[in-house]
Amino acid sequence: AQRVTQPEKLLSVFKGAPVELKCNYSYSGSPELFWYVQYSRQRLQLLLRHISRESIKGFTADLNKGETSFHLKKPFAQEEDSAMYYCALNDDKLIFGTGTRLQVFP
Amino acid sequence: EAEVAQSPRYKITEKSQAVAFWCDPISGHATLYWYRQILGQGPELLVQFQDESVVDDSQLPKDRFSAERLKGVDSTLKIQPAELGDSAMYLCASSSQGAVRSYEQYFGPGTRLTVT
Structure with a gap:
């Protein structure tokens, strides 16, 4: 079955x-x-889609088919990045992961 | 800037009662989605409309849930009777394209339903 896994509920x-x-x-x-x-x-x-290969608000994500991963990265976190982030897969409908809450402390 | 509108924003109802949610998509968006988001989980698609036609309702509990988009514009999602397990956030989204790759969905603010 098609599935998206986000292993971390919280990242600080x-x-x-x-x-x-x-x-x-x-x-x-x-x-x-x-x-x-x-x-x-x-x-x-x-926020972004892999097909665009774009950087939005300093975030990038690379599709790694070998590892079946699509990790979201940013080199220098800002406080305004604090939010819930959901990874989603298009299977003629969006299948969402459970989300990761990012907390950026000053 | 055009946005997806939903009402009500909050709804508290007793179990076995009927409840209805309304969504007005961005003007011109042919595709409309209803999602349910249970606390701690990601949104799960309940039903997808292309204009007034249902494209996907495979996850819609049809014994108690119904959805319509009669004129292909705004939409109503109904639950009758509501059960305790229906407590969740109900999100509406719209897009200008259907099952086309790389489309962007625009989400409404959601309706938070609490069933007591």
Whole structure:
């Protein structure tokens, strides 16, 4: 079955530290993956998609088919990055992981 | 900036009662989604509409849940009768494309349902 796994419920770092939010997937085919973010008291919104190979707010994510991973990375965390992050897989519908809460301390 | 609207934002109901949620997608968005998000989990798709037609309702508990989008614009999700396990956040989203790769979904603020 298609599945998205985010092993960490909570990730806490200090400002300026590197961040890596883990995402692993199970998919029989060529996957299409996304990262969605929900800031406090805001709506869930798209952060980035793997097909675009873009950097948004300093975040990047590389699809690793060998490891079936799509980890989200940022070299220097900012306090405003504190939010819930969801990895999602497109299987003609979005399948979301359980999310990771990122806390960035000053 | 256009946004997806949902109402009510909060709903408390007793079990066995009926409850309904409303969603107004971004104008021009043909595809509308209803998700349920249980606390501590990610959103799970309940039903997807393309215009007024249901594209996917495989995860919709059809014995108690129903959804409609009669004119292909706004949509209503109903639960009758509500059960304690239905307590969750109900999210609506819309997109300008259907099951096309790399589409972006725009989410509403959600309706938080508490069943007592």
